[in-house]
Amino acid sequence: MGEPKRQIRLGVSAIGMGYHIAAWRHPDASPGGNMELAHFIRSAQAAERGLFDMFFLADGVGIRMYDEPPGALARSSKNVQFEPLTLLSALAMVTTHIGLIATASTTWNEPYHVARKFASLDHISGGRAGWNVVTSVTAQEAQNFGHEAPPDYDHRYDRAAEFVEVVRGLWDTWEDDAFLRDKASGINFNPSKLHILNHRGRHFTVRGPLNVARTPQGAPVIVQAGASEPGRELAAATADVVYAAAQTLEDAQAYYASVKSRMAKYGRHPDALKIMPGLMAIPGRTRQEAHDRYEILQELIxxxxxxxxxxxxxxxxxxxxxxxxxxxxxxxxxxxxxxxxxxxxxxxxxxxxxxxxxxAGGNGHRTIIGTPADIADAMEEWFTQGAADSFNILPPWLPGGLEEVVDQVVPELQRRGLYRTAYEGRTLRAILGAAPAPNRHAGAARRAAE
Ligand SMILES: Cc1cc2nc3c(=O)[nH]c(=O)nc-3n(C[C@H](O)[C@H](O)[C@H](O)COP(=O)(O)O)c2cc1C
Incomplete structure (x- = not known):
């Protein structure tokens, strides 16, 4: 048997009512869906039916929209949303395979909190947690944490890099076989397999250890979204998946090559990182039907x-x-x-x-309105021409806009042999084709013994 064929992967960015700015007014949308658990359950189950890698929740720690022009905020649904880790814990109970990705800010959090919450979600979901690492750029968020404005660029990224290092260190607190839980002897864990971090850096002093056991994936998956030079560097050094935005094949290729070429210096193989541009896809049985569907939303702006x-x-x-x-x-x-x-x-x-x-729809991301074959062609082009490993689907509205992609585009990709017909494993790392994350201490002990 040769190498398994490289296949297209899909995620869905399932924030709020969907990506289109009039999504909540769609005739079939539940207008308060952004605060209804049933709305997200339906979306998550649709994405799992479509064998998606991940259910992805963007986030901000504040309302990130200015009321400009005045009256705009009152007409928008981008005002309230669930805290994503809490929501994903509930969705873990009604799904079995799909990866669950929450965005958490490195600017307005402490690493211990983030390490603990994602480790907990990884346990609760049976190894399906992922963390989208972002730095927070808006003043509205800063003002919820005692600051007028966000810290400047270099400070934010410097803090983000150290933040990820600390979180990963905390996730390595316990070796895989640390817990004996031996009722007969009364020994709960082997103390030589517990590692105290004792981190002292420019931004954080964190002793550890983490009070959550080693997680099913070893470490939750790291997703990153940030396109600047320091953003690309952080992705190359740490991320398993990168969420990107590009409109043209050339821009996407340049970004893809730029991020992947930085990985070697961190001792990483380019395949260890999946690059996932956003894609708003609006399918219809005919091109006319697809455009008509989109027009329903456009007319509601x-x-x-x-x-x-x-x-x-x-x-x-x-x-x-x-x-x-x-x-x-x-x-x-x-x-x-x-x-x-x-x-x-x-x-x-x-x-x-x-x-x-x-x-109004894609907000800077690529948008394809057409037949399932048109959308599959567009994906296949970027996938085979060094521009993408996967796509983060941005449904114009939820859940219907996602269900249309699952029911129409996924079968077309499968017909082409470009898409899985069953999940390959139960953890997100397995689904991404990656091994469980190794524990640095276990490796050190093994090397010392050799
Ligand atoms: C595709 C994409 C998605 C992003 N999603 C979020 C998000 O959900 N929440 C957030 O606070 N920042 C988000 N960001 C912001 C980035 O994490 C980053 O900190 C910001 O864009 C500034 O850095 P950059 O210039 O490197 O992109 C996103 C950025 C990109 C490119």
């Missing part, structure tokens, strides 16, 4: 909500005519994103209204 979607980068444009040209921003909030939006507007000669309609 109130102009104030549309303007808010671009205000995050271009500022409040409500003083300009909606059907006039996009003005040069005087004080862009997010420079790189403002440039992308302006380039888009200039290239396609878009009015303000057309610009917000163009980004």
């Amino acid at each position: 109130h102009p104030v909500v549309g303007l808010a979607a671009i205000a995050g980068s271009l500022g409040d444009l409500s003083a300009f005519p909606l059907d006039g040209p996009v003005p040069e921003p005087t004080n862009p909030r997010m420079l790189s994103r403002a440039r992308i939006l302006l380039d888009m507007a200039r290239r396609d000669n878009l009015s303000i209204r057309q610009l917000y309609l163009a980004i």
Whole structure:
């Protein structure tokens, strides 16, 4: 038997009501679904039926939307959400295989808390936990933790790198066979297999040990999302999966090559990291049907909500005519994103209204509206041309937008031999084709004995 064929993998980013800014108003959506457990159960079970690698919850520790123009927040559903680890603990009870990924900030948490919570989720889910490592960039979040603004860039990433190091150290507290739990002798664990971390660094002093036993995966899976130089470096050094955003094949290829080429210096094989660009996929039996489905949501965008979607980068444009040209921003909030939006507007000669309609769905991610074959073609192109190992599906609305991908696109990928027909294992690491994480101390003991 030769090497198993490399196959496309899928995750789903299942935050709130879905990605489209009018998602909660979709005729078939439960408008309060972002605070209903049943809504997430239906989505998680759909993704598992579709044999997805992971159910992914983005997060922020605060409402991250400005009320700009005024009235936009009152018309948005991006206001309340479950704390993701709590939600995933509940979803672990109604799923059996799919990986459960929560976002947790390295800026507004302490490593001991994060290590403990994800280790607990790994036990509760039977080895399916993953941590999406992010740094928090918004002032709204900073203001919930006694600061006016987030720390500057280098500080955030320096802290993030040390944060991950401490968390992984804590996850190695107990060797796999530390617990004897021998009723007869009365020995609960072997003290030589307990390791106290004693970490002292620039940002953290953490003694340990962790008060959660070694987890089923050895260590929860690490996902990372961050596109800058330090973000790529952190991914290459530590991540099992990277969530990325790219619109064109060339950009995705450049990002893919850039992250994978950094791995060798950390002693890692490029296959040890899966690169997962976001993809908004809207399937229909015909292209017309797919476009009609998308139009249902587009028509539900109130102009104030549309303007808010671009205000995050271009500022409040409500003083300009909606059907006039996009003005040069005087004080862009997010420079790189403002440039992308302006380039888009200039290239396609878009009015303000057309610009917000163009980004209302994918928010900077690639969007494919078409037949299942069109969507499978688009995935296959990036997958075979060095741009992606997997895709994080961004459903325009939940759960229906996800169910359509599961029921239409997954069978098309399977027909092409590009997608699994059953899960390969019970833990997320097994599903990703990775071995359980080794414990650094067990390795050291073995090496010393050799
Ligand atoms: C695709 C993608 C998804 C992200 N998701 C989140 C998120 O859910 N929560 C969050 O606080 N930050 C999120 N981030 C922010 C990053 O973690 C990062 O800290 C931020 O983008 C600034 O760093 P960068 O310039 O390296 O991207 C995301 C970034 C990207 C590129």
